[in-house]
Amino acid sequence: MNNFALYGTNAIIESAPLAMIMADTSGSMVTVNKDAEQLFGYQRRELLGEPVELLFPKRFRNSLTIPQGNSRDKRMAHPAHISGREREIFGLHKNGKEFPVKVGLNPVRTHSGIFMLAGFVDISDRKSLEQHLQERTLELERQTGELTRAYEALERSNMELQQFVYAASHDLQSPLRSISGFVQLLEEDYATSLNPETRECIRRTIENVEQMKTLIRDLISYSQIDAHSIPFEPTDMNQVFEDTTRQLEASILETGAIVTRDTLPVVSGDRLQLVQLVQQLIGNAIKYHSNKTPRVHMSARKNGTAWRFRVSDNGIGIAPKYQSRIFSLFRRLHTQQDYPGTGVGLPICRRVVHRHGGAIWVESEPGNGSTFYFTIPITGK
Amino acid sequence: MTETSALLRTPNILLVEDNENDVILTRKSFQKNQLSINLHHVENGEKCMEFLRKQGDYRDAPTPDLILLDLNMPLMDGREVLAELVVDEQLSHLPVIILTTSDNDRDVLKMYQLRCNSYITKPVNYKDFMAIVKQIWDYWFKTVELPVAH
Numbered sequence: 087m088n089n090f091a092l093y094g095t096n097a098i099i100e101s102a103p104l105a106m107i108m109a110d111t112s113g114s115m116v117t118v119n120k121d122a123e124q125l126f127g128y129q130r131r132e133l134l135g136e137p138v139e140l141l142f143p144k145r146f147r148n149s150l151t152i153p154q155g156n157s158r159d160k161r162m163a164h165p166a167h168i169s170g171r172e173r174e175i176f177g178l179h180k181n182g183k184e185f186p187v188k189v190g191l192n193p194v195r196t197h198s199g200i201f202m203l204a205g206f207v208d209i210s211d212r213k214s215l216e217q218h219l220q221e222r223t224l225e226l227e228r229q230t231g232e233l234t235r236a237y238e239a240l241e242r243s244n245m246e247l248q249q250f251v252y253a254a255s256h257d258l259q260s261p262l263r264s265i266s267g268f269v270q271l272l273e274e275d276y277a278t279s280l281n282p283e284t285r286e287c288i289r290r291t292i293e294n295v296e297q298m299k300t301l302i303r304d305l306i307s308y309s310q311i312d313a314h315s316i317p318f319e320p321t322d323m324n325q326v327f328e329d330t331t332r333q334l335e336a337s338i339l340e341t342g343a344i345v346t347r348d349t350l351p352v353v354s355g356d357r358l359q360l361v362q363l364v365q366q367l368i369g370n371a372i373k374y375h376s377n378k379t380p381r382v383h384m385s386a387r388k389n390g391t392a393w394r395f396r397v398s399d400n401g402i403g404i405a406p407k408y409q410s411r412i413f414s415l416f417r418r419l420h421t422q423q424d425y426p427g428t429g430v431g432l433p434i435c436r437r438v439v440h441r442h443g444g445a446i447w448v449e450s451e452p453g454n455g456s457t458f459y460f461t462i463p464i465t466g467k
Numbered sequence: 468m469t470e471t472s473a474l475l476r477t478p479n480i481l482l483v484e485d486n487e488n489d490v491i492l493t494r495k496s497f498q499k500n501q502l503s504i505n506l507h508h509v510e511n512g513e514k515c516m517e518f519l520r521k522q523g524d525y526r527d528a529p530t531p532d533l534i535l536l537d538l539n540m541p542l543m544d545g546r547e548v549l550a551e552l553v554v555d556e557q558l559s560h561l562p563v564i565i566l567t568t569s570d571n572d573r574d575v576l577k578m579y580q581l582r583c584n585s586y587i588t589k590p591v592n593y594k595d596f597m598a599i600v601k602q603i604w605d606y607w608f609k610t611v612e613l614p615v616a617h
Binding site for chain 2: 256259260261262263264266267268270271274299
């Protein structure tokens with residue numbers, strides 16, 4: 087060993103801010119810096135002249151020495167197969183504990199010959215972080231899997247429920263048709279011979295059948311909102327409004343309602359369902375009118391990433407404490423005598439709006455009319 | 468006063484319907500409309516085919532002038548009946564009206580593809596149904612020529 091020749095190299099190694107060890111071609115350590123002492127827990131003098139294998143667990147030792155060329159003399163000790171590249175292996179501390187370490191190997195040519203210079207970085211922290219990260223990833227994957235399964239189960243039960251409602255509604259129509267038919271036959275055949283009280287019973291029976299028919303029809307359309315959906319297409323809301331007012335012509339004429347609109351935007355949606363939505367909202371605005379001439383106005387305004395539509399009326403209004411329940415199925419605020427209805431209309435609206443990725447709500451004060459808002463996201467293009 | 472058909476005889480209508488109430492109500496609506504017909508009734512598709520082929524209990528059955536066919540029935544449903552009728556040379560000329568509760572788009576399309584003569588969804592209201600029965604009569608027994616099999 088020519089210490090003089092190595093002097094410059096040693097100075098560099100000693101001052102380097104990471105653990106460095108240099109070994110000769112036989113694998114004996116010739117230089118160990120302070121950081122290396124700390125990393126492996128040895129005094130320098132305990133290592134100098136010792137084989138570099140000392141610093142690695144047994145399982146790595148076979149791969150530590152690999153032949154350089156054919157000569158056994160030129161065997162060079164290093165803890166990885168390829169020099170000049172970084173490797174992640176385990177180091178062995180003097181106390182017997184292993185720790186993950188990153189090793190960089192480089193041959194160094196000096197006047198005294200070729201040495202192998204190894205730099206070590208303790209990567210315990212990074213490894214434990216990585217392990218933690220991996221565990222978290224696995225946990226997340228597991229949770230995602232669970233969520234996906236739960237979502238699929240929910241979707242399945244939702245579909246089943248829709249099919250159930252649809253099938254049940256259809257099956258309910260059949261006996262209802264018979265009841266209605268037979269009662270009407272009774273009424274026709276015995277109209278003159280029945281006393282007023284019996285005729286009133288028949289009239290009420292027919293009336294109830296009619297109401298149930300409406301209910302079933304509404305339930306069917308409620309159950310179909312998600313089931314029979316068609317792809318969204320650009321839909322002109324002005325056209326939707328016009329279609330709606332045409333369909334509501336009878337009640338508009340009957341009440342003398344004034345139904346107006348601003349210029350409305352084109353949205354991406356299911357046209358028939360949007361007509362259903364607007365028809366319900368305007369229909370309600372007319373239906374729940376006060377003693378004033380019903381005035382209904384529809385407008386829209388861009389609100390961030392969505393269109394916010396507004397249907398306002400001058401009707402009877404809704405007390406704040408009831409405003410949240412009106413969107414729930416079968417929740418009504420009035421008797422059949424005051425305002426006939428099925429309690430399915432606004433739930434249909436809510437479902438249509440949700441299917442379009444928007445929200446629906448109402449602002450109202452009793453006696454001061456109601457304003458229904460709904461949003462529809464603005465899609466790209 | 469009872470109306471007579473252009474056939475100069477009482478038309479035979481075969482009602483293929485599993486719901487007894489509907490059978491009574493249909494029969495009643497012909498009566499109420501004062502339309503004179505022979506309404507024959509079978510309760511499923513299998514019996515319908517036997518009736519048309521004059522097999523089993525139906526050896527003496529007449530060939531109907533018009534078939535009113537329900538879709539949803541036990542054993543053999545109306546879809547199967549129509550599919551079998553249209554490929555049977557002896558029976559393919561018979562006019563078939565689908566009379567059902569189903570307003571399913573796919574059913575409607577499928578039945579017309581099988582060349583049904585019309586598809587009617589039974590209205591829930593009986594008065595509407597009575598009106599439809601009258602229209603069936605006016606169209607099939609006063610307006611159109613019916614085929615005569617040789």
